[in-house]
Amino acid sequence: DAGVIQSPRHEVTEMGQEVTLRCKPISGHNSLFWYRQTMMRGLELLIYFNNNVPIDDSGMPEDRFSAKMPNASFSTLKIQPSEPRDSAVYFCAGKASLNTEAFFGQGTRLTVV
Amino acid sequence: DQQVKQNSPSLSVQEGRISILNCDYTNSMFDYFLWYKKYPAEGPTFLISISSIKDKNEDGRFTVFLNKSAKHLSLHIVPSQPGDSAVYFCAASRPNSGYALNFGKGTSLLVTP
Numbered sequence: 001d002a003g004v005i006q007s008p009r010h011e012v013t014e015m016g017q018e019v020t021l022r023c024k025p026i027s028g029h030n031s032l033f034w035y036r037q038t039m040m041r042g043l044e045l046l047i048y049f050n051n052n053v054p055i056d057d058s059g060m061p062e063d064r065f066s067a068k069m070p071n072a073s074f075s076t077l078k079i080q081p082s083e084p085r086d087s088a089v090y091f092c093a094g095k096a097s098l099n100t101e102a103f104f105g106q107g108t109r110l111t112v113v
Numbered sequence: 114d115q116q117v118k119q120n121s122p123s124l125s126v127q128e129g130r131i132s133i134l135n136c137d138y139t140n141s142m143f144d145y146f147l148w149y150k151k152y153p154a155e156g157p158t159f160l161i162s163i164s165s166i167k168d169k170n171e172d173g174r175f176t177v178f179l180n181k182s183a184k185h186l187s188l189h190i191v192p193s194q195p196g197d198s199a200v201y202f203c204a205a206s207r208p209n210s211g212y213a214l215n216f217g218k219g220t221s222l223l224v225t226p
Contacts, residue, residue: 004156033213042115042218043157043202048211055211091156098212099145099164104156 006092006105013112018080021108023092024073031095033102034067034077038088049075082112116140117205119217126224132190134220136203139184143205145212148177148188151200151219160201161188193224 005024013019025032033048047057052069060067064083069075079086089109093102118137126132134148144165149157163170163177163186170177176189190197200221204214 031211035216043216045213045215048213050211056213093156093214095212098208099206100212101147101159101162102214103159104149106154106156 004092004094004103004105006090006108008108009106010109011111013082013110015083015112016081017112018078019082019086019110019112021077021090021092021110023075023077023105025075025092025094026096026103027073029094029096029103030072031098031102032069032075033093033095034075035091035093035104036088037091037107043091046077079110082110084112087111115218116143117203117215117217119203119220121220122218123221123223126193126222128195128224128226129192132188132193132197132222132224134188134190134201134203134222136186136188136217137184138186138205138215140205140207140215141184142207142209143215144208145206146177146179146186147204147206147214148175149202149204149216150197151202157202190222193222195224195226198222198224 007022034046046059049069067077089107091107093104147162148160151157179186200219202219203217206212
């Protein structure tokens with residue numbers, strides 16, 4: 001298995017533009033998490049899905065952020081419109097079952113100018 | 114509200130000596146704890162975990178200790194090697210949140226030859 005695959009690895013966009021981050025979890029991992037890493041706040045949970053259903057999105061900072069998981073092998077995190085303060089590294093992670101470790105992708109480094 | 118705290122941003126240890134990384138948590142509902150290691154430009158990778166029913170778990174050079182009464186855990190690396198130089202994140206999870214990981218802000222470990 002290639003592990004959790006995130007794309008793009010780097011994204012530079014202008015303020016106001018829409019940004020879509022993508023994640024392909026490991027096959028069979030039925031929990032999926034989106035995290036954001038910044039210097040100030042560290043790794044913070046944005047949203048998680050169980051069996052493709054969003055369970056808790058309380059970490060999503062604003063309505064500008066949305067996430068979907070249309071099937072077990074794909075998820076997206078969208079920011080519309082993007083702002084400079086959204087600049088961060090965004091990680092996707094998956095788990096095979098609840099009480100186990102999560103496997104992380106390599107992250108997407110987003111820069112909004 | 115940081116429920117998992119790593120109060121030492123950095124630690125420097127000589128090769129061959131013991132590295133001790135510390136972590137404190139505030140939520141008594143956490144019952145599963147993990148340590149992750151992160152290299153620059155990569156996602157966090159799982160290192161070792163411990164359930165709240167145990168007070169120690171060992172895997173090769175890595176041992177995690179859990180003190181539930183003090184809400185404290187630590188990671189011991191013996192002997193430390195230069196390749197261990199990385200950022201180490203402590204994480205905690207609980208049943209009623211899908212075992213989503215709550216992370217500390219990390220400790221940067223430098224192992225010098």
